[in-house]
Amino acid sequence: MRRIEVGGASPYVAQVGPGLLSRLTVSETPVALIHPADLPAVWVERAQASLRPLLTVEVPARDECKTLEVFADVLSQLARAGLPRSGAVVGLGGGAATDLAGFVAASYLRGVAFYTAPTTLLGMVDAAVGGKTGVNLPEGKNLVGAFWPPRAVWCDTDALTTLPEAVFREGAAEAFKHGLIADPSLLERVASPEFRPGGALLEDTLADAIAVKAGVVTRDLTEQGERAYLNFGHTLAHALEAVTHQAIPHGEAVAYGMHYAARLSHALGGADLTRHTRAFLRWQRPQPLPPLTFGDVAPFIARDKKADSAGVRFVLLRNLAQPYLARVPEDVLRREFAGWQADLGDLWPG
Template structure:
């Protein structure tokens, strides 16, 4: 069992290890448990048995739950059940469900206690830590939300045993990203045969990847500075998700986006880190992208949350663990997009 501390104004702990769902407990009463419809019944039953929630709310799977319509429906269910301000919301499931649950907790009665038990690798490494909550709009991902840190995070590694291999590999993208931007020791471990459900490297690698994000959000909860570095690869990734209507899962989009960002980094004078991002793409084996043009993606890139009045900023790397923010000239964006597509054709020939 590993424990990672997240500091700041509202500190909390992230526990990592097997069997945590059987030991869930919150001091607030009553509680509401929110989980996606595709979550294995065994994990829901374990959480219900340990929490004894007043209300259990089932929401659509994956990003289908991250809409204003679902958000409003969940709020109505909590109100109809009479959940008081002294109660708590517990999010159980992947990153989409925990993002929704956190936004519900932040909004209901102007804020109630929030706890989260992520059940996917992506949810554990990324969504569950840092207090970012929210839903999507047709115009882009995560455009509505709030910073609302949880009071505890429980990463039960036993839940990862039921994940399809492709879903586990998808989630590894965020752990690999943490290696590129902060802890290079993660890079080889993430693509090791022992980084797998039940594998010898799983718990420590997962905890060390979480520790990277925990350190960043402790220093910069509301993304005024270095927290933006956690978005390495995400500018293109979010555009890919939007233009394909979420047909490309987040972790696979991030893998594609990291390779593009590595190309941009090198084009602007940084170290050539594309061997690392190529190696991860080979290991992850993401689904193929449909035919895409830069012009089709450009409107979504322009809406990126790192944009300001002067334009879009990308997270780039001078070298491993040396991230920075920069505006990239349009001609460089287009040229490297063409090179990125050529790289993908070489990596994944028809």
């Protein structure tokens, strides 16, 4: 088992290894357990046996749970059950469910203890560490939320054994991103045949990918600087999710977005890293996108959370592990969008 220390004002530990759901412990009582409807019953039952929750709340799967309506309903269920301020909320499931659970914990009675047990690769690498919680609006992703760090993170690698292969490959996008922005050794490991449930490289690669994010959020919890680099590829990714009404899974949208960001990086004088992003797209095999124009995604790009009064900023790369923020002229955005679309046609002709 690996332990990753997450520092800052409210330090905690992320544990990575098998069998963790069978031995969950929290300091607070009672507990409310929140999980998505599509989570295999075996993982819910193991968490319930460990935690003996006051109530278990089932929410819609994936981003269907990240709405203000679901958020309000969960809060009402906690209030009706009488969860006190001395209690805790535990989020179990993928990144969407744990994002929602964390926002519930941050808001209920002005804040109760929060713990998270991600059961997807995407949830473990991305959503579990860092304290970002929240829900979506029709106008864009994650526009409502709070910074609310968990007290502990439990990444039970056994839970990955029930993931469909496509969902596992989707989650690998965030680990690959951490390779591009900070730890290039992850690039080859993520695409290795041994990076799979039960594979020899799974635990250490997963822990090293989590460690990248842990280091960044320790230094910059509230995204005043360096934490923005974790959004490499996400500006277009969030636009693709919004314009397709969440039909494109987050990790696949990020894979598409990383290739676009790599093209922009090269266009503005950085190294050509598109061979890496092309190779990842071929390995991940994301679902095809619908026909899109730059005009379709531009309004969502303009609402990106990295935007300020002077416009939209993109996370770009001068080279591997050399991220920076820059504003990109609209003519470059349009030109590289056309080139990005041509690249996708070459990857999946016809």
